[in-house]
Amino acid sequence: MELGLIVKRRQNVFVIYCKSGDYRLSTFECPSEYEVGKWIVVSFAGDKIESHGLLDADNLPAVRIVAGRAEVLTSGYIYGKYFESKDFQLVPILCQSVECSELVQKKVHVWVRRLTSGERYFHQGKKWGVCEIANNNRPSQHHPQYSAAVDQRREPHLIRESERDPLETVKREEFVSVVPKTFDREKRQRVTALAMVALFNERKQRYIVWLLEYHVEAVFHTNRDLRLGHFFQGRFSVGGSSKNKCYNYIQEIPRVIEGHLDEVTNELEFYIDVVHVNKVNGACYEVYHRCFGYVQDSLNLLKPVDSETIVPVAVKRN
Secondary structure, eight states, X not given: OEEEEEEEEETTEEEEEETTEEEEEEGGGSOXXXXXXXXXXXXXXXXXXXXXXXXXXXXXXXXXXXXXXXXXXXXXXXXXXXXXXXXXXXXXXXXXXXXXXXXXXXXXXXXXXXXXXXXXXXXXXXXXXXXXEOTTOOOOSOOHHHHTOOOOSOOOOOOOGGGSOGGGOOOGGGSOOOOOOOOOTTSOEEEEEEEEEXXXXXXXXXXXXXXXXXXXXXXXXXXXXXXXXXXXEEEEEESSSSOOEEEEEEEEOOOSSOEEEETTTTEEEEEEEEEEOXXXXXXXXXXXXXXXXXXXXXXXXXXXXXXXXXXXEEEEOO
């Protein structure tokens, strides 16, 4: 069993944070007492929530609600642009100020919140961040005045390299190397592979994930709350006449390639260098990338080349 926190609500779905990951719970499966900011106890069967219940204890961290999201009060130490605590380990400080520099290596109380998908990208996959230095002013556990607060700012999204602030440039060593592999497509087998969340089908409550080494899609039924563009290692059943499926989520991994999530269309676009050798598929050129395999130039943007050439392109899922 694990301790969980309801961090936000998306229409009829609660997003639950546990140390093992984020999970979804339909509001129709929850008691009326469930709301954002409540602590619950969760037990699992594989990647799915098996049972859950409201937790009422005096020693739980204080929680407040701001713009519909839960923020947690915790204590620890500031080290430069980061804050470290026993509960949240090392997380970025989103509210850099003069006060932060004055409190370096001193024990402080801070409010932390879940990062948005764009913030996670910029902070190398970190899930939490410090949003306010509370210092020694410990507020009470519930703060109704924050419940009505409205955040007029648009949630950040992944942006092109040319648009990114120089301070937020990604360190190349953070990327994971992918080596293409093959498998017998006529025979059902199990593989451990690196994958990326490409799509979420809300009606069927399932994810479509792309296996980066094997260049095939797989379906993933889980209560986990995974953002588009989330990279992870998992175990999969592939090949044969059945659909490829993920049956076990192992762990999150650092991002493999750079991308952009359009918050309006909810589409992923990736910026990659491909190998162009004038390979034709139908009326289009076809280029190769280690994570996507062969990709069609359906817009006919590529020009003929004299020899094997590395070309920068942007790609989307059809």
